[in-house]
Amino acid sequence: MSVELNHTIVHSRDNRESAEFLARILGLEVGAEWGPFVPVDTSNKVTLDFVTIPAESIVTQHYAFLVSDEEFGAALDRIKQAGITYFADPQGRQPGEINHHHGGRGLYFMDPAGHGMEIITTPYTFPAQ
Numbered sequence: 001m002s003v004e005l006n007h008t009i010v011h012s013r014d015n016r017e018s019a020e021f022l023a024r025i026l027g028l029e030v031g032a033e034w035g036p037f038v039p040v041d042t043s044n045k046v047t048l049d050f051v052t053i054p055a056e057s058i059v060t061q062h063y064a065f066l067v068s069d070e071e072f073g074a075a076l077d078r079i080k081q082a083g084i085t086y087f088a089d090p091q092g093r094q095p096g097e098i099n100h101h102h103g104g105r106g107l108y109f110m111d112p113a114g115h116g117m118e119i120i121t122t123p124y125t126f127p128a129q
Helices: 015-026 069-081
Strands: 007-012 037-041 047-052 062-066 106-110 116-120
Touching (some): 015 037, 015 047, 015 069, 015 116, 069 106, 069 116
Parallel strands (some): 062 116
Antiparallel strands (some): 037 047, 106 116
16 A cells, blocks of 8 residues: 555644635535544545644644645635735745746645635646765
8 A cells, every 4th residue: 555645633723614714715515523623634534633622732834735736726816816925935935926846836825813825827846965
């Protein structure tokens, strides 16, 4: 059996709010609440299980999503319509811009809990070491 990521837990101030936020941006569905978790499934079968924890306990994480060109355009439209600030860079120095790294398009935005979200159309490739 090959090793695959099955799920990860995403800390949030409000599990429903954060799950619905990401699902809305990415054009995904929010699953049925299961215990303390509100799941969002990606097309490669990885589930992000959002759980509510105290805000002071949240440690910022980074989540990158590989999307098609069409999905990128639709997500960017939804981000703009919602008035969400987005950046071409992870440091947040290029607001309102996208990047063209690795021959594709990409951008960064924050979710309601302060996690750094990224959408890219081309996987990052780095020279072999």
